[in-house]
Amino acid sequence: MSDPNTIRVLSLDGGGMRGYISCVFMDLFVQQWGINPNEIWKYFDVITGSSIGGIQALAYSIGLSPSDISGFFTNDGQWIFTTSTSTPSSQPSTLTKINTIVGGPFSDPTFYPSTTPGIGTMRLKSGLVSTFGSNTLQNALTNVIVTSFEKNDANPDYAQTTNTPVYFSNSNIVPFLSGQNSLMTDVGMATSAAPLYFAPWNIGADSYIDGGVTQNNPASFGLAVARAIKPVANRFCVLSIGTGLGDVGFPATTTLAKAKKEIIDLNLDPKAYGEKWRLSSKQVKNLQTLANNLGALEGANLIMYLLGAMSTGPQEIAALELNIAANYTLSNLYNYRMQYYLQPDLDTELDDSTPAILAYYKSSVTDYFNSDISNITTFIGHLNA
Secondary structure, X not given: OOOOOEEEEEEEOOOHHHHHHHHHHHHHXXXXXXXXXXXXXXXXXXXXXXXXXXXXXXXXXOOOOHHHHHHHHHHHHHHHOOOOOOOOOOOOOHHHHHHHHHHHHHOOOOOOOOOOOOOHHHHHHHHHHHHHOOXXXXXXXXXXXXXXXXXXXXXXXXXXXXXXXXXXXXXXXXXXXXXXXXXXXXXXXXXXXXXXXXXXXXXXXEEEEOOHHXXXXXXXXXXXXXHHHOOOOOEEEEEEEOOOEOOOOOOOOOHHHHHHHHHHHXXXXXXXXXXXXXXXXXXXXXXXXXXXXXXXXXXHHHHHHHHHHHHXXXXXXXXXXXXXXXXXXXXXXXXXXXXXXXXOOOOOOOOOOXXXXXXXXXXXXXXXXXXXXXXXXXXXXXXXX
């Protein structure tokens, strides 16, 4: 659509494996819209995203469809989020995660392996290479913006130190956009290098972490850039897709209970505990030391809660700002936000990649879509106008 008077923006939140929610929603949305699912890029002036949303934004910008990338969740995801080369979806024990948090970059800085072929970071990279090949941002067929965060600390021991928001884009319409010639694989790795889960990603001399620490919902930023691209436009449509609301890190109601149960298992039979969670004898000893420190357990739980709050809060405020502009001002803005609460008694952590949770995500977003079909159809009418 080349209408100079209307701006159309697609924005995709981050959320780890919960990105499957936005993938399924987009599949349903384009079916309802009646457009070619491989031509999503034709209908938006800007496609933007953070973390897994950034990866999806890149995919749509080069003509891939939601079904083209669904395998990234159903196939790659179970090997990205696993600690075992032989067992998919093998999450670290709760105590192991807590030890990583309280130990910080001076011990073992990530939940998932960084250099083991076939799992963790390496599987994420191979999945992105398969998806994007040698494409750079210049191969995008529309304007694309992907968030990240650059760290410039020269001391590699401080693996989580960050200080500079980055917005990768094929456009240079404003000076805040950068990396116009970057490989899409590198941009995908940079935007999804979630602290604690994965190591930072290096592009040249610079190191990057997950775009969610910049803004997990870049819809407003995408709209601002789109207005710079089409300054005479006086009509605005923003499709902003979330990944569900729920516990981001540890489920607050169960983490300490799970940790305490693991402590009992650890004390009863350290060897069996180590075998169950595939831990070395040194790692088991570290956990035995940790198990005697209840304050560390509670502190780690608080840290993960705050990380979730600091991610979810700004993303929902950005959504609320667009909602206010669309419904309570004369700005000629049409906004649709897909977001809903996840079932609280399920493990909806960002790294749960089991088939059961993916089946829940698919069914829950399908139910949401069907229940809100009237508003969705109305918004599609605004997109088409």
